């Protein structure tokens with residue numbers, strides 16, 4: 001059932017054409033473990049998707065950071081899953097906490113988006129995670145379970161979903177979850193999948209961690225039994241992203 005290590009780079013709303021090309025050159029020159037060991041997916045802003053796709057090495061893949069909840073049409077400012085398919089973009093990040101918090105995306109809306117993207121053949125990095133207040137109130141597991149449930153209610157096949165646990169308090173703050181904190185939530189998410197979806201889905205679905213991952217903390221986090229990789233923000237714009245990709249080898253060493 002081996003879960004291949006997964007490293008995603010979420011570039012968020014950053015970059016110019018020149019900066020994006022520099023990052024791609026850095027990635028293209030990097031020596032990293034083979035595709036058999038690690039799946040690497042980078043996610044530039046929409047406007048840079050064609051450039052990145054055309055220049056990026058073939059063993060790395062590209063993700064959009066969002067897509068519309070249904071078929072395109074009169075939805076000003078949105079980008080549809082069909083358009084991503086048309087551009088040959090295989091992945092999309094959905095339910096990122098920045099969109100949940102700043103753009104009021106509800107659990108149900110995220111579930112609908114995940115289902116629609118999958119129906120169009122796009123693979124999904126689906127994000128869940130609790131705020132600091134929720135953690136301090138002891139509701140972390142209930143919150144991520146509720147977010148995951150909203151997805152599970154809308155999809156029947158988990159093959160093309162990677163679940164990203166991203167505690168909101170750890171995103172962009174430099175305040176990383178400890179390996180034990182990350183492992184605890186990943187374990188609970190896998191247990192939830194086993195109980196509510198199936199043992200097979202629980203065993204095969206990759207659950208990745210995001211929130212202040214960097215070159216210094218990636219090995220210990222990646223060494224946790226239920227951590228199957230990362231979704232990296234800030235550090236994915238820097239050369240240390242290569243070190244994070246290399247952390248995949250902790251699973252085989």
Ligand SMILES: O=C[C@H](O)COP(=O)(O)O
Pocket residue numbers: 010096166170171172173174210211212213231232233234235
């Ligand atoms: O999608 C990535 C996460 O929001 C993590 O961002 P960060 O690595 O800058 O904390």
